[in-house]
Amino acid sequence: MDTFVQQIINGLTLGSIYALVALGYTMVYGILGLINFAHGEVVMIGALTALAVIKPLAGAGLPWPLAVLAGVAAAIAACMALGFVIERVAYRPLRNAPRLAPLITAIGVSMVLQQLAMIIWGRNYHSFPQLLPATPRAIGGAQITDLQIMIVAVAILMMAGLALLVNRTRLGRAMRATAENPQIAGLMGVDANHIVSLTFVIGSALAAVAGVMVSANYGIAHYNMGFILGLKAFTAAVLGGIGNLTGAMLGGILLGLIEALGAGYIGDLTGGFLGSDYQDVFAFFVLIVVLIFRPSGLMGEKVSERA
Amino acid sequence: MLEAINLEVSYGGIAAVKGISFAVEEGEMVALIGANGAGKTSTLKALARLLPARGTIRFLGEELAALPSHGLIGRGMALVPEGRGVFARLSVAENLAMGAYSRRDHAAISADLERVHELLPRLLERRTQLAGTLSGGEQQMLALGRALMGRPRLLLLDEPSMGLAPLMVHKVFETIGAVAATGVTILLVEQNAKLALESASRGYVMEGGRITLADSAGNLLADRRVREAYLGE
Ligand SMILES: Nc1ncnc2c1ncn2[C@@H]1O[C@H](COP(=O)(O)OP(=O)(O)OP(=O)(O)O)[C@@H](O)[C@H]1O
Ligand SMILES: [Mg+2]
Numbered sequence: 129m130d131t132f133v134q135q136i137i138n139g140l141t142l143g144s145i146y147a148l149v150a151l152g153y154t155m156v157y158g159i160l161g162l163i164n165f166a167h168g169e170v171v172m173i174g175a176l177t178a179l180a181v182i183k184p185l186a187g188a189g190l191p192w193p194l195a196v197l198a199g200v201a202a203a204i205a206a207c208m209a210l211g212f213v214i215e216r217v218a219y220r221p222l223r224n225a226p227r228l229a230p231l232i233t234a235i236g237v238s239m240v241l242q243q244l245a246m247i248i249w250g251r252n253y254h255s256f257p258q259l260l261p262a263t264p265r266a267i268g269g270a271q272i273t274d275l276q277i278m279i280v281a282v283a284i285l286m287m288a289g290l291a292l293l294v295n296r297t298r299l300g301r302a303m304r305a306t307a308e309n310p311q312i313a314g315l316m317g318v319d320a321n322h323i324v325s326l327t328f329v330i331g332s333a334l335a336a337v338a339g340v341m342v343s344a345n346y347g348i349a350h351y352n353m354g355f356i357l358g359l360k361a362f363t364a365a366v367l368g369g370i371g372n373l374t375g376a377m378l379g380g381i382l383l384g385l386i387e388a389l390g391a392g393y394i395g396d397l398t399g400g401f402l403g404s405d406y407q408d409v410f411a412f413f414v415l416i417v418v419l420i421f422r423p424s425g426l427m428g429e430k431v432s433e434r435a
Numbered sequence: 436m437l438e439a440i441n442l443e444v445s446y447g448g449i450a451a452v453k454g455i456s457f458a459v460e461e462g463e464m465v466a467l468i469g470a471n472g473a474g475k476t477s478t479l480k481a482l483a484r485l486l487p488a489r490g491t492i493r494f495l496g497e498e499l500a501a502l503p504s505h506g507l508i509g510r511g512m513a514l515v516p517e518g519r520g521v522f523a524r525l526s527v528a529e530n531l532a533m534g535a536y537s538r539r540d541h542a543a544i545s546a547d548l549e550r551v552h553e554l555l556p557r558l559l560e561r562r563t564q565l566a567g568t569l570s571g572g573e574q575q576m577l578a579l580g581r582a583l584m585g586r587p588r589l590l591l592l593d594e595p596s597m598g599l600a601p602l603m604v605h606k607v608f609e610t611i612g613a614v615a616a617t618g619v620t621i622l623l624v625e626q627n628a629k630l631a632l633e634s635a636s637r638g639y640v641m642e643g644g645r646i647t648l649a650d651s652a653g654n655l656l657a658d659r660r661v662r663e664a665y666l667g668e
Contacts, residue, residue, distance in 0.1 A: 298536070305522045305533050311485055312520040314505040316585065317537030383665065 134270035135392035136385065140278045140347060143384020144283030148338040149361030150288065150368065150376040152331030158307045158371040160326050161227070165234035168358015169241035170207050170332050174339030175349040176249050179202040179256055186257070198258050203336040205374055210241075211332025212325055220321070230426045238355075245351035253350045256343040286334060287377055295328075295374060303327065307371075356408075362385075363415050369428025378426060387411045436620055437460045437482070437512075437589055441490040444477045451477040453644035454490065458588070464611075464621040466631035466652065468665060469641035474626040476517050478641070479591050482622075483507060483514040494589070508537045511588035515595065517624075519578040523567025527558055530566050530577055534584030544584070551580040554613060572603035579610060589620045596627045608634055614653035632656045640665075 149171055156164045182199035184410045186192060218237045223319060261279055264271035294300035303323055304314040310320040342357060343349040368379025390410030394402050418426065437459040444452040459465045460506055464495065469475050471494040481488035484504040492499040494512055507513075524529050535544045550558040555576045562571060575595055582590060595611065596604040608630055615621050615634075625631035632638050632652040640648035640661060648655065655661050 298532070301525070301529055301532060302536060304529075308522050308524055309520060311504070312502075312516065312522070313533070314485075315483060315508060315516070316533045316581075318507050318533075319503070319505045319507040399493060 129162030130269040131392050132196070132389075133268045135388040137267070137270055137272050139385035140381065140385070141279050142388060143381035144280050145338050145341050145345070145357075145380075146361050146364045146382025146383050147377045148283055148286060148334045148341075149357065150364040150380040151373060152335050153362050153365040154368070154370055154373060154376040155327050155331050157365070158373075159303070159310075160219070160223075161322055162219065162230050163234065163362070164171030164214075164219075164328075164331075165231070165358070166218070166237035166241060166360070167331065167335060168354035168356075169238050170210055170214075170335040170354070171339040171342070171357055171361075172245060172349075172351065172354030173210055173241065174203040174207045175256070175337075175343040175353065176245060176254070176339075176351070177206045178340045179254055179343070179349050180249075182257060198213050200337065200340055203340055204333050207332040207336035207339075208329045211328040211335075215325060215328040220324075222420075223412060238358075242351055242354070249351055252352065256347050256349045258343045258347070259340075275344055279345065282337065282341070286337060290330070291373065292336070299326070323400070360408075360411065363412065366417050366425055367418055369425030372425070372427040375425055375427030383411055383414075383425075386414050436495060437622070438493040439478075439482065439490065440493075442472070442478065442492065443489040444481050444486055450638075450643055452481065452488070455641070455644075455646045456490075457624050457639055457646060459620060461588075461620055462493060462618060463484045464623060464635045465496055466628075466635035466638040467622060467624045467641060468626070468631055468638060470630040470664070471626070473641040474644040475641055476593055479516075479593050479622070479624055482591060483512065485514075486606040487591070500567055506586045508587070512591070513584075513585045513587035513589070513605060514550035514591040515578045515582045515593060517593040517597065518609065519571075519574045519644075521566040521569070521574050521581070522575050522611045523565065526563050526564055527569070528562040528565055530581050531558065531584050537585060543586075547584055547586060550556060551583050554583075554610060555580050572599050572607070576610070577608055579607070579614070583614065583619075587619060589622065590614065591622050591624075594626060595623075596625060598632060604630065629656070632661075 149167065151165065152167045156162055178199035182195050185195040214237055218233045219230050222233060241266055260274040262273055262275070264273050294303060302313065302318045305316070306318055306320050306323045310321040313322055361380065364379035364383040365376045367383060368375025387407045387410065391407035394406055394410060438500070440456045441454045442452055442456070443454050445451065455478065460467050467475055468477065477486065480486040484499060484502060484507060497510070513634065522533065525533065531548060538544055557573055557576055558580050561573065566574065566654065569577060579595070592611065599607060611621065612634060623631055623635055632655050634643060635652045638650065638652050638655045639646050640655065648661065650658070
């Protein structure tokens with residue numbers, strides 16, 4: 129029972145992070161029909177930027193919470209700018225090109241960002257400081273840390289904020305209209321380019337926060353951390369139904385839970401034949417099963433359109 | 436109000452509109468009729484800057500060449516596209532709100548919403564329903580109402596009768612007439628030539644990308660060629 133509760137807690141933490149990153153993939157896909165494979169790298173830049181700000185500020189004697197807040201703010205600002213530039217430089221010129229072209233560009237951007245990060249931050253693993261005291265609290269025979277509580281709470285707040293923006297504001301309405309039909313939205317006066325930029329910027333802000341979370345959770349940051357994380361979050365987005373915001377949130381949480389439970393039980397299930405390092409395989413296996421039965425993902429169901 | 440001079444549209448080297456010129460004066464309703472593939476939709480799309488076109492388009496004294504499509508509604512031009520183009524995953528109320536996206540005069544927007552609901556009561560009944568689940572006729576009403584929410588001075592309508600049952604067609608045209616009566620200028624594209632010419636004051640006939648006839652609606656209705664080709668006589 130302890131393992132179960134513990135893995136649920138770990139899974140929710142991990143899942144919250146996946147969900148934030150998955151939202152970035154799904155928002156861009158919803159508007160442009162494009163998989164922004166560079167999105168994982170934005171998460172990485174977020175983590176390393178936060179680190180680069182927190183360390184010297186804390187070293188200079190700034191109170192710890194202030195240094196952390198400044199680091200997170202800097203990461204968000206840097207990633208928003210990065211997302212804006214990526215769209216402008218890499219994707220906008222290819223807006224009307226065949227679908228394969230922006231896909232290849234996305235992979236190119238991803239490589240460029242990784243190399244850039246390697247030049248700036250080196251190849252080493254950087255230890256990421258403990259953002260919150262690590263004293264665990266006992267809960268139902270398992271343990272939860274303040275950091276885990278914080279990660280889940282901040283993720284929920286951000287997702288609620290995004291849901292409000294998209295579903296309840298004039299701007300969000302324009303985003304949904306543009307996702308559905310940019311030409312017609314244009315006739316209503318919506319500048320699709322603004323909406324696309326905004327989508328990248330919002331997705332990147334979520335990615336920045338997710339980057340800080342994931343590094344704080346594992347205590348590590350490095351130039352290569354965005355790749356697998358991006359792939360997992362993309363998986364989560366597809367699992368939930370790519371293009372669907374609720375789906376991305378659900379897919380992220382689900383993937384986190386599947387992974388954590390898989391890692392916790394895979395040894396028992398296979399009589400010790402497979403170890404917890406097979407958790408990635410487990411996650412992708414579930415994805416394949418879901419896609420066989422629901423090719424458009426869990427929430428990827430369109431309303432019926434009548435002519 | 437609107438003037439097109441030598442308008443040309445082509446798709447990958449194939450000309451669909453071959454240098455047409457026409458004008459719409461303030462307060463008129465003008466019909467543009469023609470068979471399938473004559474180039475009517477292409478003409479309207481060119482006017483709304485949805486397609487690259489050659490020639491000159493002048494609207495309220497301004498050349499539209501440099502203007503992006505999303506700048507038109509702010510200047511008073513709205514298009515109800517062929518096939519309605521409602522946002523299927525937005526509710527009826529949200530679709531109407533999108534129509535007013537370019538405006539900031541909140542009090543006047545509320546007043547216009549009330550007016551649209553009066554004109555099209557069905558939209559009020561269905562305001563929380565997703566537009567994609569409306570009937571074809573209701574979608575046409577919504578597309579029209581949405582365009583009106585932008586307070587256009589010129590309304591471009593592309594085949595508002597398409598796919599509708601006769602009773603619904605009648606209702607839609609009644610509504611268009613009511614809109615025209617409020618002083619909105621209308622350029623109406625229709626395959627239903629009889630209905631279009633009975634509603635409009637002037638008309639153009641388009642064939643194979645060219646305008647072949649231009650006259651008052653009454654004269655066109657009486658014209659032998661029009662009667663044979665478009666009125667099935
Ligand atoms: N996207 C496109 N690509 C290539 N050709 C096109 C395209 N759209 C229209 N055409 C061609 O341009 C010509 C004019 O089409 P258009 O849609 O303007 O006709 P229309 O008068 O609106 O016809 P209908 O009454 O059937 O709506 C047709 O020959 C059509 O095949
Ligand atoms: Mg047409």
